[in-house]
Amino acid sequence: MGTIIEASATATATAHQRSMTPGALELADAAARACLERANRTAEELDLLINAGIYHDKILSEPAFASLIQEDIGANLGHPAVAGHGTFSFDVYNGACGLLTGIHLVDGMLASGTAELGMVVASDMDPEPGISQGFRFPGVGGAVLLSADDSRAGFTAFRFATFPEFAELFQSAVGWQEDARGGLAGHGRNILTVEIAESYAARVLECAEATARELAAAQALDLGEVDLLVATASVPGFADAFARRLGVSGERVAPLPDGLSSAHTAAPAVALESGRLAEASTVLFVSAGAGITVAAALYRA
């Protein structure tokens, strides 16, 4: 039995301008709905809904963002008088590796039979444009729908690694700052600050390569077999540079479109929009983010 990707979808801020600044929730909702539609599924069929996005509207910390998405898309909202099945939703935070981490958790619960259909949704949006400092991720949401298939391999291996010696290279936090612009308090406000060091791009490549090669060695994978590389790290140009380091042809890289090259948690779903998953037989997913944390997964058609 394998965990397969039934569908994926994205929603961008530029395409969803019903409001001047659509929030992360609107993007997540749109991506989730589009994903279900592509798979000819309904929200009621979902057993599991995981949000992996980090930069929420209002930087909401409670409830789980996933529960808001669940309500918005109408996935088994309340216990009915008749028998049925519900949806369990929660958030996973693992930086830019969150979407693959969520897929790993869904994979486990599909394999155990705890769930039959799961979706991982991720979106990020500057919660306070003009106030936040250093926020440079494009507003985009992504969703990946997963189910078990006895006839296909799907995700066959995952590998996760952390490199805490580089933790200082990518930091983001909300903290109180005295601010002449005042805010409601009149003297300051809580402000999101994102700081990414110049050296992060080089270090994240090294960490990602080490982890990908470990996965390949453990799975006896010849990297020459990889016919689709989905590599993301919130850094423009990461996928091509990473492919060169691995010796994978640039033609086999799932590209991020202009304007979304520094997409954060939704990036793997954005890369899948290239539509090349259906033709690929050996897919290597690699995501890297703050920590430095790296997640790698092997997917076989």
Place this chain on the structure above:
Amino acid sequence: METSGGRSVNGSEHWMAMEGGTDASPRDGGYTSRFVGIGASLPERRLSSEELMASTEHQTGIDLERLTGVRERRIAGEGEDSYTLALGAARDALAYADCAAEDLDVLIVSSISHYVGGLRWQLDPPLSVSLKEALGARHAISFDISNACAGMVTGVFILNDMIRQGRIRRGMVVSGEYISQLGVNAAREVRTVMDEQLASLTLGDAGAAAILERAPEGAPGIEVAGFTTLAEHSRLCLAFPAKIGPGVSMYSDARTIHDVGIEDTVPMLREALDQAGLEFDEIDYLIPHQTSTRAIQKGSEEFYARMGHAPKHVVVTVNEFGNTSSTTHFVAMWKYLREGRFAKDDRVMLLAIASGLEVGIVIFKVDQLVERYGHDH
């Protein structure tokens, strides 16, 4: 009986995502997971409800202790925050579990609050990276989850699934909640007993950790774990960075959460107990989420009336620790284990009812845990 997802081919259905029990999925591997260490980290400083209410900016007339039963709560001191409380609890749990951090296959951080270095809310990297490093859990897959006050129980659900399948042997879920500052913010704004920030005045700081591992064949452990999200109530409690000062503010419709929580939990209790092949009175200790003594008492009475049975004991610790959000169940377990209040053959139910609306239930036998805390009765 073959089961797939929440549905089985014989027609029985689960509303909850369910692990274990009488018609468990044949794909789940057949292993049993069990708790082998519960740790906690409580700040030394205490703040009474009387002291907190004396600090309110407005004359509220609220007798918080009489209203909620919260006599006092622990308050993080200098140098303490979500991270340090989580780290202290994780080390405590490892000591009771008698295992090394490098024996952990998975490390899950489930705090709602992510304060590192005072009131600095860290978003990237996840707290699990630095916690893994500090503990020396070098083989562990690590990540953070967030599921409101059900976060730690959600972590147990995830680890239980992995252990039952044989994917991992041992994992830890840990939370550090530095949330007393919500009470500080609420004290500046609360005016009446109907205020949406009233619940923030009941909060206290604590770290808690739980280690689960694969049980030896035939040994008892977690019998059933179930979870669901009734998202029609997802917006009844919202927390985000405060507008009036450092930290967070939380706005909740506590009365409605309580009412729908009780109403919607009853069928889930039935489902989980049916799955375990148990009646409610076969539960020796019910550990509910700790919001207020009145809410626990009222909720328990409703459960007894609807279920027709009552568990033998209901654990209440909110009076001395306040509501410590995601850590409450495990702070309570830790206290009872240390005080020798569980017997080896006791059966415990953890009941999480949290913003979302999340309903999570874990039923397990205490077994060897009592011996790890110096008790064998």
